[in-house]
Amino acid sequence: xxxxxxxxxxxLIGGSLARALRAANAxxxxxxxxxxxxxxxxxxxxxxxxxxxxxPAAAAADADMVFxxxxxxxxxxxxATIAPRLAPEAVVTDGGSVKGSVVADAVSVVGRAPPWLxxxxxxxxxEHSGVEASFAELYRGRRVIxxxxxxxxxxxxxxxxxxxxxxxxxxxxxxxAHHDEILAATSHLPHMLAFGLVDTLSRMHEHEDIxxxxxxxxxxxxxxxxxxxxxWRDICLANREALSAMLARFSVxxxxxxxxxxxxxxxxxLSIFERAKQARDQQVERARSA
Amino acid sequence: xxxxxxxxxxxLIGGSLARALRAANAxxxxxxxxxxxxxxxxxxxxxxxxxxxxxPAAAAADADMVFxxxxxxxxxxxxATIAPRLAPEAVVTDGGSVKGSVVADAVSVVGRAPPWLxxxxxxxxxEHSGVEASFAELYRGRRVIxxxxxxxxxxxxxxxxxxxxxxxxxxxxxxxAHHDEILAATSHLPHMLAFGLVDTLSRMHEHEDIxxxxxxxxxxxxxxxxxxxxxWRDICLANREALSAMLARFSVxxxxxxxxxxxxxxxxxLSIFERAKQARDQQVERARSA
Ligand SMILES: NC(=O)c1ccc[n+]([C@@H]2O[C@H](COP(=O)([O-])OP(=O)(O)OC[C@H]3O[C@@H](n4cnc5c(N)ncnc54)[C@H](OP(=O)(O)O)[C@@H]3O)[C@@H](O)[C@H]2O)c1
Ligand SMILES: NC(=O)c1ccc[n+]([C@@H]2O[C@H](COP(=O)([O-])OP(=O)(O)OC[C@H]3O[C@@H](n4cnc5c(N)ncnc54)[C@H](OP(=O)(O)O)[C@@H]3O)[C@@H](O)[C@H]2O)c1
Numbered sequence: 001x002x003x004x005x006x007x008x009x010x011x012l013i014g015g016s017l018a019r020a021l022r023a024a025n026a027x028x029x030x031x032x033x034x035x036x037x038x039x040x041x042x043x044x045x046x047x048x049x050x051x052x053x054x055x056p057a058a059a060a061a062d063a064d065m066v067f068x069x070x071x072x073x074x075x076x077x078x079x080a081t082i083a084p085r086l087a088p089e090a091v092v093t094d095g096g097s098v099k100g101s102v103v104a105d106a107v108s109v110v111g112r113a114p115p116w117l118x119x120x121x122x123x124x125x126x127e128h129s130g131v132e133a134s135f136a137e138l139y140r141g142r143r144v145i146x147x148x149x150x151x152x153x154x155x156x157x158x159x160x161x162x163x164x165x166x167x168x169x170x171x172x173x174x175x176x177a178h179h180d181e182i183l184a185a186t187s188h189l190p191h192m193l194a195f196g197l198v199d200t201l202s203r204m205h206e207h208e209d210i211x212x213x214x215x216x217x218x219x220x221x222x223x224x225x226x227x228x229x230x231x232w233r234d235i236c237l238a239n240r241e242a243l244s245a246m247l248a249r250f251s252v253x254x255x256x257x258x259x260x261x262x263x264x265x266x267x268x269x270l271s272i273f274e275r276a277k278q279a280r281d282q283q284v285e286r287a288r289s290a
Numbered sequence: 291x292x293x294x295x296x297x298x299x300x301x302l303i304g305g306s307l308a309r310a311l312r313a314a315n316a317x318x319x320x321x322x323x324x325x326x327x328x329x330x331x332x333x334x335x336x337x338x339x340x341x342x343x344x345x346p347a348a349a350a351a352d353a354d355m356v357f358x359x360x361x362x363x364x365x366x367x368x369x370a371t372i373a374p375r376l377a378p379e380a381v382v383t384d385g386g387s388v389k390g391s392v393v394a395d396a397v398s399v400v401g402r403a404p405p406w407l408x409x410x411x412x413x414x415x416x417e418h419s420g421v422e423a424s425f426a427e428l429y430r431g432r433r434v435i436x437x438x439x440x441x442x443x444x445x446x447x448x449x450x451x452x453x454x455x456x457x458x459x460x461x462x463x464x465x466x467a468h469h470d471e472i473l474a475a476t477s478h479l480p481h482m483l484a485f486g487l488v489d490t491l492s493r494m495h496e497h498e499d500i501x502x503x504x505x506x507x508x509x510x511x512x513x514x515x516x517x518x519x520x521x522w523r524d525i526c527l528a529n530r531e532a533l534s535a536m537l538a539r540f541s542v543x544x545x546x547x548x549x550x551x552x553x554x555x556x557x558x559x560l561s562i563f564e565r566a567k568q569a570r571d572q573q574v575e576r577a578r579s580a
Contacts, residue, residue, distance in 0.1 A: 123503060123505045124505060124506075125505070125507070127507075142505070143503060145503070178496075178499075181496070182496065182499055182500055182503050183503070185491055185494065185500045186491070186500055186501075186503055186504040186505070186508050187504075187505065187507065187508065189487065190487060190507070190508060190511045190512075192544070192547055193483050193487060193511075193544075194511065194566075195547075195562060195563050195566040195567075196540065196543045196544050196547050196562075196566075197479065197480060197483060197540065198566040198569050198570050199543060199562050199565050199566040199569070200539055200540050200543045201475055201476070201569070202565060202566065202568075202569035203565075204475065204539075206468075206471070206472065206475075207569070209468075209472055210472055210475045210476055211476075211569070211572075211573040211576070213413055213433060213435065213472050213473070213476055214476040214477075214573065215413045215414060215415070215432070215476070215477065216414075217415070217417075217477065217480070217513070217514050218476050218477065218480060219573075219574065219577070220510045220511075220513060220514075221480045221483075221484065221510075221511060221513075221514060222480075222570050223507070223510060223511075223570075224507050224510075224511060225566045225567060225569075225570045226567055226570045226571055226574070227563075227567070228567075229560055229563035229564045229567055230560065232559075232563050233556055233559045233560045233563060236550075236551045236559050237551075237554055237556060237559070240551055240552070240554060243551060244548065244551055244552055247544065247547075247548045247551070248548070249490055249494075250486065250487065250490050250544075251541070251544065251545075251548070253486045253489060253490045254482070254483075254486050254537065254540075254541065254544075255541075257482055257485075257486055257537075258534060258537045258538070258541070260526075261526045261527075261530055261533060261534055261537070262530070262534055264527055264530060266523055266527060269522075269523045269526050269527070270519055270520065270523045272485060272486075272489050273485050273517075273519035273522050273523060274519045275489050275492060275493075276484075276485040276486075276488040276489040276492065276515045277485075277515060277516055277517070277518075277519055278492075279488050279489070279491070279492035279497075279501070279515075280488050280512050280513075280515045280516045281516055282501075283501040283504065283509075284509065284516070286501070286502075287509070
C-alpha cells in the first residue's frame with residue numbers, strides 16, 4: 001500500500017497510474033504536480049489526484065512513492081528540485097520512454113546513481129496526451145520494463161514492482177542499454193517512419209487529393225504520427241545513438257528494396273515480403289497465445 | 291441489374307463484390323473462375339458464387355459483366371484468354387491496385403484500348419486473402435476509383451459505376467497516371483515501409499526480444515506487413531516508376547530526419563513532428579466529418 005503518491009506530470013501516463021492505483025485501492029493519497037494549474041485542477045475534478053502543487057519539491061516531500069511522468073527533457077530539473085527534499089524511505093520511479101538519459105540526468109544531479117531511483121517504462125500508451133486521455137485500464141496486461149542499476153536498493157525495486165503489478169501489468173527487468181536498443185527498434189523507429197511519411201505526403205503538391213484517397217490501412221499506419229511532438233523530440237534527443245543506428249539499418253533495407261523495384265527483381269521482392277509477413281504473422285500468433 | 295457476373299479471381303476483392311451484389315439483389319447469377327478447384331468449391335459452399343470453371347474464357351462467355359480480381363501479374367493472360375470470347379454487350383472491369391499496367395496489358399493483347407474495359411480500383415481491403423476473408427460490407431462507404439480512357443464506352447462506364455454504387459461505394463474517376471501516383475503515396479509506399487521495418491527487425495540478432503516487447507502501436511503499424519506477398523510483388527513491378535519516385539522522396543525526408551537527430555537539432559525535429567501531427571489530425575477530422 002502506498003501512503004502518499006506524488007505524480008509529477010499528470011498526463012496520459014501519470015494520470016493512468018494514479019487512476020489504476022486508486023481503482024486497486026493501493027494508494028491513500030495522490031498529490032499531483034505540473035506547470036499548468038488548469039490541468040491540475042481538471043485532474044482533481046476527474047478524481048485522479050487529491051490535491052496539487054506546482055512545486056515538485058513540495059509534491060515529493062513526505063511522499064513514500066514519487067512517479068515522474070514528464071517529457072524526457074524536463075527530467076533533469078525535476079531530479080535537481082526533488083532530490084534534496086526526499087523523505088528517507090521515499091522511492092522514485094519514472095515512466096520515461098528512454099532510460100539511459102534518465103539515469104544520466106539523475107547521476108548528474110546527485111553525483112552518483114541514487115539507490116532510491118528505479119528507472120522504469122510502461123510499454124503502453126496511446127497517441128493522445130493529457131489527463132483527459134488517461135484511464136485506469138491502460139496498463140492492464142501490458143509490460144512494464146524496469147532497468148535497475150547495481151546501486152539500486154532492492155526494497156525500492158520490490159516496491160515499484162508491486163506498484164505496477166497492482167495496475168495489472170507484467171514487470172520485467174533488463175539493462176538500460178538493452179532497453180534503449182529494443183525500444184529504438186519497436187517504437188522509436190516506427191514513430192519516425194510514421195512522422196516522416198505523413199510529413200512527406202503533406203508537403204507534396206497534391207496532398208489534398210492524397211489524403212482524400214487514403215484508405216483505412218493508411219489511417220492505422222499513421223495513427224502514431226498524431227503523437228505528442230514535444231515528447232517525441234525529447235525521445236529522439238535522449239535516444240540519439242540507438243535510434244541513429246536503427247535508422248541506418250532501416251535505410252540499408254530500403255535501399256535494397258528500392259533497388260529491387262528499380263531493376264524489377266521479382267524474386268527478391270517476393271522473398272523480402274514473405275519473410276516480413278511470416279515474422280509479423282508469427283508475432284501476432286505468439287501475442288495471441290501468450 | 292446484372293444478369294450474369296463472371297468473377298475471375300474469387301478472393302478477398304472478387305468474393306466481396308459478389309457477396310455485396312447478391313446482398314443488394316443486383317445480380318442474377320455469379321460464375322467464379324480461378325486456378326484451384328478447392329477454393330472455388332469453397333466459394334460455392336459459402337454462397338459467394340453459383341458455379342465455377344477454371345477456364346476464364348468459359349466464365350466470361352455469355353456474361354454481361356466480367357470482374358477481374360487476380361494479382362496484377364496474371365491480368366495479361368486473362369485478357370488474352372477472354373477478349374476473343376466476350377459477348378457483344380459485355381463490360382469488363384477489374385480491381386487491380388495499379389491501373390497503368392492493367393491498361394497496358396489490355397492494349398498489348400487487343401491492339402488498342404478496348405471500349406469494353408473500365409479500369410477500376412476499390413480503395414478498400416484488409417491484410418487477409420482468399421474467399422474466406424471476403425464479406426459483403428467491404429465496400430460500404432468506401433471509395434472506388436475508375437480510370438476510363440477516351441476510348442472507353444460511356445455505357446460501360448455507367449454500368450460499372452452503378453454496380454459499385456449498389457455495393458454502397460462512392461465512385462470517382464481520375465486519370466490512370468494520377469491514380470497510380472496517388473496510390474504510390476497513400477498505399478504502396480506505406481506497405482513498403484511496413485514490410486521493410488518488419489524485415490529489418492526480423493533479421494536482427496535480438497529479434498525475439500524485439501517482438502516480445504513490441505506494444506499495441508507496433509502491431510497496428512505493421513498490420514499491413516501481413517498482406518499477400520505475391521500481390522505486393524506484382525504491385526511493385528506494375529507501379530515501378532511512381533513507387534520509385536515516392537521511395538526517393540521519402541528517403542530524402544528520412545535523411546533529413548536522421549541528420550537532425552544526429553546533430554540534436556531540437557527545433558527542426560519539433561517542426562517536422564508538429565507538421566506531421568497537424569496533417570494527420572486534420573485528415574482524421576475531415577474523414578470524420580465527411
Ligand atoms: N504517451 C505514450 O504513449 C507514452 C508511453 C510510455 C512512456 N511515455 C513517457 O511518459 C512521459 C509522459 O508522457 P505522456 O504521454 O503522459 O505525456 P502528457 O500526457 O503530455 O503528460 C505530460 C505531463 O507532464 C507535465 N509537464 C510537462 N512538462 C513539464 C515540466 N517541465 N515540469 C512539470 N510537468 C511537466 C504536463 O502538464 P503541464 O503541461 O501542465 O506541465 C503533462 O501533464 C514521457 O516521458 C514519455 O516519454 C509515454
Ligand atoms: N487485398 C487488398 O487489400 C486489395 C485492395 C484493392 C485491390 N486489390 C487488388 O485486387 C486483386 C485481388 O486481390 P485479393 O486481395 O482479392 O487477392 P486474393 O484474396 O489472393 O484473391 C486472388 C484470387 O485470384 C485467384 N488467382 C490468382 N492467380 C490467378 C491466376 N493466374 N488466374 C486466375 N486466378 C488467379 C486466386 O485463386 P487461385 O489461387 O485458386 O487461383 C484468388 O482467389 C489484386 O489485383 C489486388 O492488387 C487488393
